[in-house]
Amino acid sequence: MAISKRFLTSLLFGTLAATPVWAADPIKIGVSQPLTGTVAASGNYVTNGARIAAAEINENGGLLGRQVELIIEDNKSNPREAVNAAEKLILSDKVPVIMGAWSSTYTLATMPKLEEYGVPMVVETSSSNKITKAGNPWIFRIAPTSAMEAQAFAKKLDSFDPPIKKVDFLSVNNDWGLGASQEFEKMFKERGIEIGRKETVAPSTVDLSAQLSALKDTGSDTLIMTSGVEQLTLGIRQAAEQQLPQRIVTTGGSFPEPLLESPGPKGYTSSHLLFFSPWTPESAVHPEIAGAFVDAWNEAGYSFPGLSEGFRGYDGIMTIAAAIEGAGSTESEAIRAALWNVQVQGVNGDISFFKDGPEGKESGQNEPNVYVVQLKDGEVSAQ
Amino acid sequence: MNWTFFGIFVTFLGIFPFVWPDPYILSVIGSAGIMIIAAISLNLLLGYTGQLSLGHAAFFGIGAYASALMSLGFDVDIGFGITWQVDPKPVWVAFATAIVVTGFFGWLVGKLAFKVRGAYFVVITISFAQVMRMISLNWTDLTEGPMGMISIPPFSLWIPGEGVVDLTSKAAIYWLVLAVGVLAYLLVAMLVNSRQGRAMIALRENETLATSVGIPVTYYLALAAVISAAIAGAAGGLYAHTVRIIDPDVFLFIYTVTMVIMVVAGGKGTLGGPVVGGLIFGLMPELLRGVVQPEVQWVIYGITMILILLFLPRGLVPAIYDFITWIRTPIAIPVRESRRALAAEAKS
Amino acid sequence: MNEILQHIVNAMVLGSTYALLGIGLTIIFGIMRVVNFAHGELYTLGAYVAYGMVALLKLDFFSSILFAALIGMLVGALIEYVFLRRKDLKNIDEVMLIMIGIMIVMQNLELMVWGGVAKIIPTPFSQDPISFGDVLISPTRLFVFSIAAILLFIFYLGIERTRFGLAMRATFQDQDAARIVGVNVKAIYTLTFALGSAMAAVAGALLAPVFVATPLMGDLASLKAFAIVILGGLGSLGGAAIGGFLLAFIEEFGASYISSAYRDAFGFLVIIIVMLFRPQGLFAAKERVG
DSSP states (O other): OHHHHHHHHHHHHHHHHTOOOOTTOOEEEEEEEOOSSTTHHHHHHHHHHHHHHHHHHHHTTOBTTBOEEEEEEEOTTOHHHHHHHHHIIIIISOOSOEEEOSSHHHHHHHHHHHHHHTOOEEESSOOOTHHHHSOOTTEEEOSOOHHHHHHHHHTTGGGOSSOOOEEEEEEESSHHHHHHHHHHHHHHHHTTOEEEEEEEEOTTOOOOHHHHHHHTTSOOSEEEEEOOHHHHHHHHHHHHHTTOOSEEEEESSOOOTHHHHSOOSTTOEEEEEESOOTTOGGGSSSHHHHHHHHHHHHHHTOOGGGHHHHHHHHHHHHHHHHHHHHHTSOOHHHHHHHHTTOOEEOSSSEEOOEEESSTTSOEEEOOOOOEEEEEETTEEEEO | OOHHHHHHHHHHHHHHHHHOOOHHHHHHHHHHHHHHHHHHHHHIIIIISOOOOOOHHHHHHHHHHHHHHHHHOEEEEOSTTOEEEEOOOOHHHHHHHHHHHHHHHHHHHHHHHHHOOHHHHHHHHHHHHHHHHHHHHHOHHHHOGGGOBOOOOOOEEEETTTEEEEOOSHHHHHHHHHHHHHHHHHHHHHHHTSHHHHHHHHHHHOHHHHHHTTOOHHHHHHHHHHHHHHHHHHHHHHHHHHHOOBOGGGGOHHHHHHHHHHHHHHOTTSSSHHHHHHHHHHHHHHHHTTTSOHHHHHHHHHHHHHHHHHHOTTOHHHHHHHHHHHHHSOOOOOHHHHHHHHHHHHHO | OHHHHHHHHHHHHHHHHHHHHHHHHHHHHHHHOOOOTTHHHHHHHHHHHHHIIIIISOOOHHHHHHHHHHHHHHHHHHHIIIIITTSOTTOHHHHHHHHHHHHHHHHHHHHHHHOSSOBOOOOSSOSOOEEETTEEEOHHHHHHHHHHHHHHHHHHHHHHHSHHHHHHHHHHHOHHHHHHTTOOHHHHHHHHHHHHHHHHHHHHHHHTTTSOBOTTHHHHHHHHHHHHHHHHOTTOHHHHHHHHHHHHHHHHHIIIIIOSTTTTHHHHHHHHHHHHHOTTTTTSOOOOOO
């Protein structure tokens, strides 16, 4: 047994020591995304967007004369795994900067590690307010907070006919879903819209019939749904099956892709809040960049509706790249300082960070754009 | 058990961080160590007492949540207008409480074992773990549900000259896990070599016979269950204060399966089995990382486990012992000679 | 009142597939005494076969279900032949652990082949629900119920009226006695495992279009199958069928009136309660359990 243990140790040592060192070693950027589990669809979209960004950077000569290499870790739609993934990236792969971790819950779990090891992270999707109010100076968020989303949606209220008078909520019961319903509720109340019933659902649930039948007779005209692609699809389908009278509006930027191929009943309409609408790229702030991204995505053969989230990965990596260029180095502290000064033209719009959070320990926050689209009989159009 | 070997091994492990201070390696071995402690506890129930409990992740999880909750403090409304409020306690107190609480649950499970056996017991233990998971997922007031409990305080130790130090460095965690692991190992070793231990083994071998010679089956089952659960709870508590974030997925069947693979492959019913199994299956993910995807790794573990069960059903450690014995056995006497010897004996 | 009717309808649909799942496990456990942890994986396999046939090979939905059954049967027979033949099945512990090993391998193979993202299976039925008064049922669910009910009936006929069925029932009651009267127990074992796995696969293929197919769906399915088997009594086929419906009813009404969040937990609570108070199940004749 002593032999097998020594053998194991030297095997470990050998494997690690044998890590090849390339002549001009690549710049490593860490990516923590849910590639398996309950929100795997979105995680894969974002990662694909990141890959396109990395490929584009490398085609144009790389960063600081070196190639960019994405080190991608699967956080398995789980906050504990998100912590593991971050530690692996930081301690084992020694990445100087990370993009992640998709869900607010996973990002919040990762944040203490960022502070412990001094590594900045660009948050590409998570929307909970807590993230930038926690006083963590290593966080830079390009995605909107739920509050921003609610305010942006307020501007689109007029596009709904009949107008919204009373709303119900169906949210996934984690930081994201609960935070979103809170912020939207606040916004609706400010405009005199009545709040009906609020239901929650666990992230892994596939049968929402209990929640939906509870929402059936509330008298509301609109149901706000916040969850990932899979659950939105199931929810909309089952709501249609139960003939729920409310019109459904989804938030959070996810699009129920499977409904394009297997649409709901004839004439059934749902609305979706997105941060990028690949069906109407002309409405983007920088149509050339959006168009180029859409082309690259299609060329890579990724699924079209995934663009509605894939752009986040793209914008995230581009932001990091700008910071590395600005810093002129791959040291975490330098990258962090440089992030404050980035001005990137991304697929969603212009990206730059303002200070958010407690004095002296602010995080960076961006102010993005919001689009609303309508899905009917498998076709998408602007609302 | 071989004390010299044990002593050398522990010393080696103890000085390892000085030889190789890479924090990542230490954290990998530390995590493997926590699973090994859980495997040691499972071995007591599965290997020595012969009770196939496949819900062991439940004890691990209860220990983790109990310790986390005690150290963070909580305030919940348990209906009828009653609130149960607990202030945050020092981590060592929380840890000790968690061990006791988990031991209690172990006693409950042990009691259940009196009523049902074999396959039925297995299914109950699995269900128990799943129910625990559902509760931790949905009683969000207490456990934060899928968001998990974050910012769990770490252990702290008073070190002469340094004052109170938070045990957050990878090396500190490594030594903490090593200390608890050695304690757990010694506890189990003492137990199985005692009267109580022999009674448990008798239970495993032939329960009816054991009862007939007067061994109180229920008492020993309960004892084994309590101690096994308590050690698993300790592992859970360690996990909570070193990883410092837990979520309902700690109750997942896959963690029980991992412990089972470690015990079965290493050798159930042997002291070294869970350690060997734990080191192999705890470190393999890191060795294979980057070489093959996690799914492929699990396929390998599954196949390894099946092969071991088919060809080396008692596990690796007994197989190695057998192998060593086989090497050392002198070459057998030819048959003719042995017959002559026997015949000569019979005559005399 | 209408609400209750709606719940009953939902429960019947779910219950019919649960019954298939549960009977499949009952015959495996009843005849071979194997605690089949891989049962849920056969369920998942059925779902993915259906997905593969329909979405990738563009086959029609109906034949994909047939395919699922066939492949389930093959895989089940294979598992029995390769892994369980050589093992003395009296060694419950080791057999159980082998089945766990198989479960791990199958689950991760599925993850490797199909990826972790949930798959939606397109069905030829329209999404417009059919209404009977105020009670709604989608065409897909109606179809699922019909097929499941037909299969259950066919199974019943097979068990009660054919020679094979007789041999299976004999082995179920007493292996050694069956062997004495000339039943080829080895063949029965293979057939049993194949049939049980086929039923699980069909249940998966039927339920998958109602929800989604994920590589991890087998975990829950396995445990619910156990709950059904325990509810109905490990020795009783009819009991397992009723158990399937019973579990569906408990889930449906429990989720709607007690707590929607704990829907999937009811199965486990049922197991624990039944084990505590009536361990032989609700329908079996008295059987030594402890």
